[in-house]
Structures are given as C-alpha cells and as structure tokens.
Amino acid sequence: MTSNVALVTGASRGLGTVIARRLAADGFAVAVNYSRNRDGAERVAREIRATGGTAETFAADVTDESSVAGLVAAVAGRLGPVAVLVANATGPQPSVPLADLTWQDHLDQLTFFVKSPTLLVQAVLPGMKERGGGRVIQIGSDIVDRKLPGMSAYTAAKGAQHAITEVWAKELGPYGITVNVVAPGWIPVERHAGLDESDYLAEVPLGRMGTPEDVAAAVAYLASEDGAFVTGQRITVNGGHT
Secondary structure, three states: OOOOEEEEOOOOOHHHHHHHHHHHHOOOEEEEEEOOOHHHHHHHHHHHHHOOOEEEEEEOOOOOHHHHHHHHHHHHHHOOOEEEEEEOOOOOOOOOOHHHOOHHHHHHHHHHHHHHHHHHHHHHHHHHHHHOOEEEEEEOOOHHHHOOOOOHHHHHHHHHHHHHHHHHHHHHHHHOEEEEEEEEOOOOOHHHOOOOOHHHHOOOOOOOOOOHHHHHHHHHHHHOHHHOOOOOOEEEEOOOOO
C-alpha cells in the first residue's frame, strides 16, 4: 500500500498510456483503468513494472455510477487511496452537421466529459479529504478555441468540462485539492494512424506536431509538488496553435 497513488482512466492506449508511464516514472503507484482493452492495459502495467514501477490494472466503465464506485474502492484496496485522479477516458467524437445533430449526440459527449468526471471526483473525494489533499487533472481539448464546424456537441461538452473545473477548484480548494485541465491540441496517437497532418502542422507556430509525452509532462507537473499552488487553470498543450 502507498500514499502516492494515481488513477488514470482510459490508460490502455493513447494519451492515457503515456501519462500512466510518466506518473509511474515519477514515483506514483499507477492504477491503469480500462473498459474493454484488457490486453493493452496489462501491457502498460507490465511495462511499468519492468522498469521498477508499481502498476495494477482495473476494469471499469467510468460513465457508470456503480462501476466508478467499485473502481475507486478496488484501487484503494490494492494500492491505496487515490491521491491523483487523471480523468482521461473518452469515447467517439464524430463530426455531425447542425442539421443532423440530435440531443443524444450532445448526451454522448456530456456523458464522458461531464458525467464521468463528476462520478470520479465524487468517488475519490472522501479519500482525498481524509488524507488532507489531492489532485484532479482532467484531459480537455483546445477544440473550444478552434470552433470547428460539425463539432458542436464535442465542443460544448469540452467547454462544460473546462467550466466545471474552475468551479470545483474553488469548491475543493479548502480541502487542499487542486483541480486543473490539460487541454491538448491534435496529438496523434494510434487511432490517427494514416491521417494527413500537413495542414494542421502548417498552423503550429512551434513547427512540429505535439506528442503524448508533451501532454504527460503537463500532467506530471500538476501532479507534482511544483504544481501544488496551481488550481482552476487550463494548460493548453498545442505548440501555440490557438
């Protein structure tokens, strides 16, 4: 059991995998959450343990209330109470023109970016209060600044995610809990294989595509003692694209 436990949701692939590895390298015992990709999650945990870190896998649907409660309880039982929550899990993000947009399209996005973080924070809150503090780090998006046609449901949900972060930062600050958002631009991961990056890259002032390691570094800062006095903030990681 350890007092330095980080729970990373959606950590079986993409950004979550690299965030989990980075936090493990920084000394956290990492709870690698997955919903369906058990093989990917177990691979991540094995890689962390192979380099001397501590990691365990935990299956849970982070959009389901009972599943989230069970997840946090299982993490506490096997590793210890959650000190750092990284709300990274996401779902499909289809482009839907306004003429075809349904309320369900909105609900699908709000489920991942408002409902799920709410359930997760509620579940870890008692443990964080008991230990005298904690860190909540949401993975947002710079989509709220880009105003892309067809992405209104995703943009609205991400905007809501950013807004509740600011509210929660004020509400939970008295308990020593910081709440922040890391908002990446387009960071290519496995699901982007084969896509043309040239048009996007031409608009990035720093002249390169971002990497998952860039995002993980921002998360690691907020989880570290160096980030202890930073709360209610959005750190945008996109090379100056917006």
